Amino acid sequence: xxxxxxxxxxxxxxxxxxxxxxxxxxxxxxxxxxxxxxxxxxxxxxxxxxxxxxxxxxxxxxxxxxxxxxxxxxxxxxxxxxxxxxxxxxxxxxxxxxxxxxxxxxxxxxxxxxxxxxxxxxxxxxxxxxxxxxxxxxxxxxxxxxxxxxxxxxxxxxxxxxxxxxxxxxxxxxxxxxxxxxxxxxxxxxxxxxxxxxxxxxxxxxxxxxxxxxxxxxxxxxxxxxxxxxxxxxxxxxxxxxxxxxxxxxxxxxxxxxxxxxxxxxxxxxxxxxxxxxxxxxxxxxxxxxxxxxxxxxxxxxxxxxxxxxxxxxxxxxxxxxxxxxxxxxxxxxxxxxxxxxxxxxxxxxxxxxxxxxxxxxxxxxxxxxxxxxxxxxxxxxxxxxxxxxxxxxxxxxxxxxxxxxxxxxxxxxxxxxxxxxxxxxxxxxxxxxxxxxxxxxxxxxxxxxxxxxxxxxxxxxxxxxxxxxxxxxxxxxxxxxxxxxxxxxxxxxxxxxxxxxxxxxxxxxxxxxxxxxxxxxxxxxxxxxxxxxxxxxxxxxxxxxxxxxxxxxxxxxxxxxxxxxxxxxxxxxxxxxxxxxxxxxxxxxxxxxxxxxxxxxxxxxxxxxxxxxxxxxxxxxxxxxxxxxxxxxxxxxxxxxxxxxxxxxxxxxxxxxxxxxxxxxxxxxxxxxxxxxxxxxxxxxxxxxxxxxxxxxxxxxxxxxxxxxxxxxxxxxxxxxxxxxxxxxxxxxxxxxxxxxxxxxxxxxxxxxxxxxxxxxxxxxxxxxxxxxxxxxxxxxxxxxxxxxxxxxxxxxxxxxxxxxxxxxxxxxxxxxxxxxxxxxxxxxxxxxxxxxxxxxxxxxxxxxxxxxxxxxxxxxxxxxxxxxxxxxxxxxxxxxxxxxx
DNA sequence: CACGTCACG
DNA sequence: ACGTACGTGACGTGG
Numbered sequence: 001x002x003x004x005x006x007x008x009x010x011x012x013x014x015x016x017x018x019x020x021x022x023x024x025x026x027x028x029x030x031x032x033x034x035x036x037x038x039x040x041x042x043x044x045x046x047x048x049x050x051x052x053x054x055x056x057x058x059x060x061x062x063x064x065x066x067x068x069x070x071x072x073x074x075x076x077x078x079x080x081x082x083x084x085x086x087x088x089x090x091x092x093x094x095x096x097x098x099x100x101x102x103x104x105x106x107x108x109x110x111x112x113x114x115x116x117x118x119x120x121x122x123x124x125x126x127x128x129x130x131x132x133x134x135x136x137x138x139x140x141x142x143x144x145x146x147x148x149x150x151x152x153x154x155x156x157x158x159x160x161x162x163x164x165x166x167x168x169x170x171x172x173x174x175x176x177x178x179x180x181x182x183x184x185x186x187x188x189x190x191x192x193x194x195x196x197x198x199x200x201x202x203x204x205x206x207x208x209x210x211x212x213x214x215x216x217x218x219x220x221x222x223x224x225x226x227x228x229x230x231x232x233x234x235x236x237x238x239x240x241x242x243x244x245x246x247x248x249x250x251x252x253x254x255x256x257x258x259x260x261x262x263x264x265x266x267x268x269x270x271x272x273x274x275x276x277x278x279x280x281x282x283x284x285x286x287x288x289x290x291x292x293x294x295x296x297x298x299x300x301x302x303x304x305x306x307x308x309x310x311x312x313x314x315x316x317x318x319x320x321x322x323x324x325x326x327x328x329x330x331x332x333x334x335x336x337x338x339x340x341x342x343x344x345x346x347x348x349x350x351x352x353x354x355x356x357x358x359x360x361x362x363x364x365x366x367x368x369x370x371x372x373x374x375x376x377x378x379x380x381x382x383x384x385x386x387x388x389x390x391x392x393x394x395x396x397x398x399x400x401x402x403x404x405x406x407x408x409x410x411x412x413x414x415x416x417x418x419x420x421x422x423x424x425x426x427x428x429x430x431x432x433x434x435x436x437x438x439x440x441x442x443x444x445x446x447x448x449x450x451x452x453x454x455x456x457x458x459x460x461x462x463x464x465x466x467x468x469x470x471x472x473x474x475x476x477x478x479x480x481x482x483x484x485x486x487x488x489x490x491x492x493x494x495x496x497x498x499x500x501x502x503x504x505x506x507x508x509x510x511x512x513x514x515x516x517x518x519x520x521x522x523x524x525x526x527x528x529x530x531x532x533x534x535x536x537x538x539x540x541x542x543x544x545x546x547x548x549x550x551x552x553x554x555x556x557x558x559x560x561x562x563x564x565x566x567x568x569x570x571x572x573x574x575x576x577x578x579x580x581x582x583x584x585x586x587x588x589x590x591x592x593x594x595x596x597x598x599x600x601x602x603x604x605x606x607x608x609x610x611x612x613x614x615x616x617x618x619x620x621x622x623x624x625x626x627x628x629x630x631x632x633x634x635x636x637x638x639x640x641x642x643x644x645x646x647x648x649x650x651x652x653x654x655x656x657x658x659x660x661x662x663x664x665x666x667x668x669x670x671x672x673x674x675x676x677x678x679x680x681x682x683x684x685x686x687x688x689x690x691x692x693x694x695x696x697x698x699x700x701x702x703x704x705x706x707x708x709x710x711x712x713x714x715x716x717x718x719x720x721x722x723x724x725x726x727x728x729x730x731x732x733x734x735x736x737x738x739x740x741x742x743x744x745x746x747x748x749x750x751x752x753x754x755x756x757x758x759x760x761x762x763x764x765x766x767x768x769x770x771x772x773x774x775x776x777x778x779x780x781x782x783x784x785x786x787x788x789x790x791x792x793x794x795x796x797x798x799x800x801x802x803x804x805x806x807x808x809x810x811x812x813x814x815x816x817x818x819x820x821x822x823x824x825x826x827x828x829x830x831x832x833x834x835x836x837x838x839x840x841x842x843x844x845x846x847x848x849x850x851x852x853x854x855x856x857x858x859x860x861x862x863x864x865x866x867x868x869x870x871x872x873x874x875x876x877x878x879x880x881x882x883x884x885x886x887x
Numbered sequence: 888c889a890c891g892t893c894a895c896g
Numbered sequence: 897a898c899g900t901a902c903g904t905g906a907c908g909t910g911g
Contacts, residue, residue: 193897541909542891561891568892593893597907624903626896633905636895644894669896722901731901792898804902808896812903840896840903 004120005050006113008131009057012037013090015132016153017083018788022772025275030082034090034274040153048128053259055094055101056109096270100257107248110136114244117144119254137164138175138244170204180210180239189238192231210239282429303459306354306364318371320346323380323466326387327458332631333389334614339448342458344466351462353455369396378402382421382465385493385619392501405465407489408472410620411481415783419620425464428471433460480779492816495823496617503612504836505654508603514646515599518591525588532581539588542567553579598647605632612654624805625780625812627838635839651883653846661879662886663859664842667692669724672810675869679756686871693717699753719750723757724807726800761803768802776809815841818866825862
């Protein structure tokens with residue numbers, strides 16, 4: 001069975017270039033696009049096992065598309081030299097792979113590919129097209145799959161006509177109509193101005209083709225009708241430009257694309273030139289210098305069930321182990337069931353697997369428990385934080401954390417959302433792991449497999465961890481994150497687990513009383529709303545609510561969502577003057593949110609036996625370095641509005657007579673900004689401990705303190721928020737409900753005064769462009785894949801992220817430091833007080849009466865001295881009988 | 888399971 | 897011309 005793989009060389013090289021961090025070999029040649037291209041190619045070779053391969057390139061600058069439309073692909077930025085220098089080498093490399101490549105003057109890569117897929121359809125041969133360009137979707141058919149790169153080039157989404165229909169509701173042939181209507185800025189294809197993807201799809205769903213749309217302009221209305229009529233020619237031409245030409249004269253070149261594998265020595269020579277050492281190893285190619293034979297061999301190890309060892313043998317094995325994997329089933333570690341443990345011995349020659357049943361057998365359990373609880377016996381694993389909790393609930397206290405590959409992976413790339421062990425190994429060219437889904441199944445079909453199969457799977461994971469450790473340690477070192485890892489994140493994981501195990505007491509009665517009060521209010525609003533609407537409907541359904549508000553009551557449409565009318569609070573506030581019902585809906589929403597999420601939601605999380613709630617802090621989710629909280633989220637308990645704030649009355653000390661003490665950083669993000677920007681005026685404001693929003697108002701509006709009214713302060717506050725988020729006039733105008741012009745004037749005035757801040761914002765973006773990442777004060781790193789994107793939106797987003805992440809991330813560093821120090825202090829001083837919660841800039845404790853006075857000074861002292869900045873840090877303390885009173 | 892909405896910093 | 901403020905998680909609806 002033939003299978004053709006047709007690669008759009010230019011498109012993939014471009015994608016790879018912008019997706020990969022800068023990379024050069026010692027000769028100074030940029031290699032990142034080549035590297036990205038190669039890893040993608042290797043992955044696809046493995047996944048697709050094609051019998052024929054072709055890489056097509058664009059030839060020259062002028063194609064037949066320029067005949068009649070000279071602006072085609074105009075306005076496109078010149079290819080950066082860092083990329084163009086890579087093309088000749090890339091072509092050389094493809095040759096070393098033994099893969100055919102074509103380019104033909106006057107035609108683009110997609111025309112060559114289009115012609116070949118046509119041939120594939122005719123010959124009934126299976127084909128896969130690899131590109132980053134959505135235009136290719138027009139080539140999809142039953143036999144032709146289009147693989148589009150996603151997230152850089154490491155992964156692809158595969159499309160056949162079915163998937164295209166699902167995603168866009170159109171056929172592959174209609175892709176060109178879509179482009180004809182909406183155009184394509186990157187190719188300078190005009191389309192019809194004002195018609196974006198949504199409008200274009202709507203028109204196609206109704207009329208089918210560009211021609212039919214143009215023939216039916218009568219059924220359009222208003223501005224849209226005018227625009228479509230005025231740009232008929234543009235639409236027709238755009239469609240033509242977007243159409244891939246499928247009659248390229250290729251003659252019998254087809255016969256040259258058969259693929260029979262690569263010559264190892266040729267490929268190795270190429271990789272050596274490019275200094276792709278990891279790829280040489282991964283493919284087990286002959287090493288440099290022809291010494292030969294040094295290729296890494298496939299890992300071979302023996303899997304031993306724990307019960308086959310005597311107690312002493314087991315203890316001796318554990319003592320010299322190099323890695324451990326805990327398999328805990330379930331997302332919530334407080335409820336997860338530990339089904340097995342795999343431990344890799346020295347050199348990875350032997351891996352011992354302990355199943356849950358064996359763990360219940362004292363002969364096995366005792367040596368294992370002694371090892372797990374021995375703080376001097378190092379444990380190197382994956383997600384030891386989760387393991388620690390799962391173990392705690394079966395009465396085992398994990399000690400001796402020495403390395404965690406999940407935590408390391410997070411520091412090495414916090415933007416990567418897939419941090420499963422299986423996703424980690426290919427990053428280091430280690431042998432692949434079976435995906436959990438194939439071993440266990442998913443959803444309702446989840447099933448723990450037979451002991452043998454399970455043991456094999458867990459052993460493979462323990463071995464993967466063992467091999468990842470030195471590689472990640474080297475990467476942490478290279479990235480300057482060694483200290484961040486060992487002195488902050490790893491100790492913090494243990495502190496967090498302690499807080500989570502401790503839990504916070506929540507008074508169910510308080511919540512239940514609040515719940516019945518809410519229920520009454522909800523019932524009242526419900527009947528009022530029905531009366532005003534003249535009908536009963538589900539108020540909680542945005543769809544039904546939209547129908548009532550905008551169709552039945554004819555209120556003006558302020559904003560639309562992908563699926564219909566928007567009815568969010570922002571819209572409803574604008575609609576308030578039009579109809580009494582609107583206010584009622586806002587109140588109803590407020591109460592039902594409190595009821596379902598906070599009263600009912602929290603009640604479900606209270607442990608029957610202890611009356612406590614145990615959240616789970618996730619340390620490897622937020623790209624900025626912040627924590628997140630789950631099951632339940634205790635970082636979003638209401639506070640801004642009094643009605644919701646009362647929820648906090650239910651959070652109480654777990655021992656009679658104790659007190660809840662809360663301490664929060666004052667303006668930590670703006671203080672961090674003052675430090676990292678070095679802006680003198682901003683620093684001075686904090687050194688003088690001024691009200692920062694009032695001070696900002698004074699400086700921006702050029703008035704004295706007593707001339708600042710509440711409105712000026714409010715606007716200044718919004719500007720300060722904007723600065724922290726990575727300012728844009730659009731965002732500020734939206735927030736303050738002012739025009740973009742006014743917003744942009746505010747921003748300009750702000751930067752006039754705080755010039756150091758302006759310089760910081762400019763510099764950080766420039767630096768991000770240069771390095772591909774930004775860092776916090778403690779060297780936490782965040783890559784910005786889109787910082788060089790040609791797409792304005794993507795690029796702007798990345799630029800704002802570049803401005804925001806060092807600020808938000810450094811603030812996260814600071815409070816994490818404070819948590820580790822605070823935990824030390826509680827221990828060293830032998831205090832009974834307990835740290836319970838972290839809410840980004842706030843720490844919550846429960847404190848026995850005799851320690852209250854001490855804690856009132858100790859907590860802010862530790863927080864304020866967590867890290868020395870050029871401005872003082874400030875923490876405010878409060879306390880009371882519950883979290884509400886601690887304000 | 889995606890979406891809209893809304894709670895927090 | 898483009899058209900979003902930064903970072904999260906939980907709930908209910910409806911396909």
